[in-house]
Amino acid sequence: MILVNGECKQHIEISDRGFQYGDGLFETIEVRNGQPVFLDRHLKRLNTGCRRLHIPCPDSEVITAEALDLCKDSSLAVLKLIVTRGSGGRGYRQPDLIQPTRVLSLHPYPDYPSSFVEQGIIARFCTTRLGLNPSLAGIKHMNRLEQILARAEWNDPAIQEGIMMDVNDHIIEGTMTNLFYVKNGSVYTASLSQSGIAGIMRSIIIEILSSNHIKTVEKPFKKNEFLSADEIFVSNSIIGLWPINQIENKHFSIGPLTRQIQFCLDRLKSGAEASLP
Amino acid sequence: MILVNGECKQHIEISDRGFQYGDGLFETIEVRNGQPVFLDRHLKRLNTGCRRLHIPCPDSEVITAEALDLCKDSSLAVLKLIVTRGSGGRGYRQPDLIQPTRVLSLHPYPDYPSSFVEQGIIARFCTTRLGLNPSLAGIKHMNRLEQILARAEWNDPAIQEGIMMDVNDHIIEGTMTNLFYVKNGSVYTASLSQSGIAGIMRSIIIEILSSNHIKTVEKPFKKNEFLSADEIFVSNSIIGLWPINQIENKHFSIGPLTRQIQFCLDRLKSGAEASLP
Numbered sequence: 001m002i003l004v005n006g007e008c009k010q011h012i013e014i015s016d017r018g019f020q021y022g023d024g025l026f027e028t029i030e031v032r033n034g035q036p037v038f039l040d041r042h043l044k045r046l047n048t049g050c051r052r053l054h055i056p057c058p059d060s061e062v063i064t065a066e067a068l069d070l071c072k073d074s075s076l077a078v079l080k081l082i083v084t085r086g087s088g089g090r091g092y093r094q095p096d097l098i099q100p101t102r103v104l105s106l107h108p109y110p111d112y113p114s115s116f117v118e119q120g121i122i123a124r125f126c127t128t129r130l131g132l133n134p135s136l137a138g139i140k141h142m143n144r145l146e147q148i149l150a151r152a153e154w155n156d157p158a159i160q161e162g163i164m165m166d167v168n169d170h171i172i173e174g175t176m177t178n179l180f181y182v183k184n185g186s187v188y189t190a191s192l193s194q195s196g197i198a199g200i201m202r203s204i205i206i207e208i209l210s211s212n213h214i215k216t217v218e219k220p221f222k223k224n225e226f227l228s229a230d231e232i233f234v235s236n237s238i239i240g241l242w243p244i245n246q247i248e249n250k251h252f253s254i255g256p257l258t259r260q261i262q263f264c265l266d267r268l269k270s271g272a273e274a275s276l277p
Numbered sequence: 278m279i280l281v282n283g284e285c286k287q288h289i290e291i292s293d294r295g296f297q298y299g300d301g302l303f304e305t306i307e308v309r310n311g312q313p314v315f316l317d318r319h320l321k322r323l324n325t326g327c328r329r330l331h332i333p334c335p336d337s338e339v340i341t342a343e344a345l346d347l348c349k350d351s352s353l354a355v356l357k358l359i360v361t362r363g364s365g366g367r368g369y370r371q372p373d374l375i376q377p378t379r380v381l382s383l384h385p386y387p388d389y390p391s392s393f394v395e396q397g398i399i400a401r402f403c404t405t406r407l408g409l410n411p412s413l414a415g416i417k418h419m420n421r422l423e424q425i426l427a428r429a430e431w432n433d434p435a436i437q438e439g440i441m442m443d444v445n446d447h448i449i450e451g452t453m454t455n456l457f458y459v460k461n462g463s464v465y466t467a468s469l470s471q472s473g474i475a476g477i478m479r480s481i482i483i484e485i486l487s488s489n490h491i492k493t494v495e496k497p498f499k500k501n502e503f504l505s506a507d508e509i510f511v512s513n514s515i516i517g518l519w520p521i522n523q524i525e526n527k528h529f530s531i532g533p534l535t536r537q538i539q540f541c542l543d544r545l546k547s548g549a550e551a552s553l554p
Contacts (some may be wrong), residue, residue, distance in 0.1 A: 010290060011288035014380060085425075134406070152370070
């Protein structure tokens with residue numbers, strides 16, 4: 001089922017700038033037991049993105065009511081929320097009166113085996129690079145050709161994620177995940193001031209670490225440093241956290257910090273306080 | 278009127294990846310006396326773009342027939358042609374079987390006064406930068422948030438175009454045009470290997486110059502060099518060529534080479550051979 005501005009629809013106007021130019025933002029939200037998980041955080045990021053793109057953000061209460069209605073009968077699913085600049089004439093110039101379009105759609109939860117969480121996944125490096133663009137970095141906008149080209153680089157079902165670098169060879173993120181690595185007890189992740197998406201699960205993991213007095217260092221890093229890590233894991237709102245056990249020919253063990261964060265995430269989702277065991 | 282895969286429609290499926298991710302390409306084509314101008318060149322660029330994005334390009338003959346049918350009663354209009362990767366599931370991974378969507382739509386020709394061609398326009402520098410991305414540079418894809426943010430920077434109707442730089446301060450293009458400048462009889466334009474769109478009118482101007490033994494130098498250049506030019510002009514398929522007579526507080530005269538290229542363009546459009554007068 002899909003709701004477009006509150007009405008059940010399968011289609012969108014061709015003049016919608018989301019279709020014409022990718023002129024909008026989206027959120028991908030886990031649904032469990034009829035509830036969109038971390039919805040408040042997703043709505044906050046959506047608001048930030050709308051401010052960055054000068055799109056008037058639809059009312060959070062309206063979105064929440066529609067989301068709850070759409071999800072109420074789903075025990076496990078994915079809710080996708082799109083907000084575009086709405087319809088407008090031909091040309092890049094935005095209309096004088098912006099009437100945003102909001103689209104909420106429910107999708108099946110992907111059938112990832114539990115081994116991805118428990119034993120980790122295999123990743124590869126992508127040749128497609130992320131462009132540098134401070135005006136778009138961090139937000140989850142609808143211009144996603146880089147990720148599509150990167151994801152089209154492999155078909156091997158044994159490989160679950162592709163790691164993307166920017167044009168300066170800095171490792172930024174996976175095609176659909178954020179990346180963390182652990183080295184000598186410290187945790188590192190890419191800074192996202194020039195490219196990449198600031199994931200909701202990424203921020204939750206940083207908060208879990210912080211509340212346990214572990215600072216996550218956001219910094220630029222390259223392949224050699226990354227491959228010398230003790231533990232590596234990826235995250236997003238749907239998968240939670242997957243350890244990486246192999247990148248190309250290099251193997252990684254699933255370390256204690258990875259396991260502790262997974263434990264905290266599970267507790268956080270079930271409403272308990274998130275402190276490391 | 279809009280044709281979606283040959284059928285009259287106003288809407289597109291929400292699952293279309295053009296809407297979900299800007300996963301597609303477009304062409305903006307002048308229509309004169311019922312004919313799409315330089316259609317063969319637009320279809321060639323569309324084919325190149327499809328190859329770059331791994332989208333099977335719809336048959337040129339089918340597009341041509343639909344375009345001619347759509348345009349047949351228009352003395353002056355704009356034809357927009359969109360090709361997307363078609364519908365697909367949630368997620369960046371492209372479907373195993375790609376069934377592209379083609380959309381042809383007819384739009385009013387913008388009411389630009391003739392003074393823009395004759396006396397030139399005023400331009401400004403945009404603060405929004407173009408990201409660097411060799412995998413997407415040159416093609417006219419549907420990820421256009423950079424241009425939208427740049428075009429949203431000004432509302433002054435006296436300013437007709439915004440000049441965009443990349444993150445390294447190299448001047449690349451206008452928000453909707455390519456840029457050329459003339460200095461000491463030589464013609465320069467930005468190289469588009471890292472960002473920007475390789476416009477059809479840009480290539481025609483380069484060919485006109487070449488057939489008159491004037492080489493257009495494609496190279497990186499910055500603001501100071503650009504502002505020291507003798508002549509500056511912008512181009513696209515709808516406007517043809519507009520001289521720039523002012524950028525911020527600096528004035529430019531409309532030089533002889535600009536006028537000669539305009540003359541050749543007019544002759545080319547009316548079917549005559551393009552050699553400088």
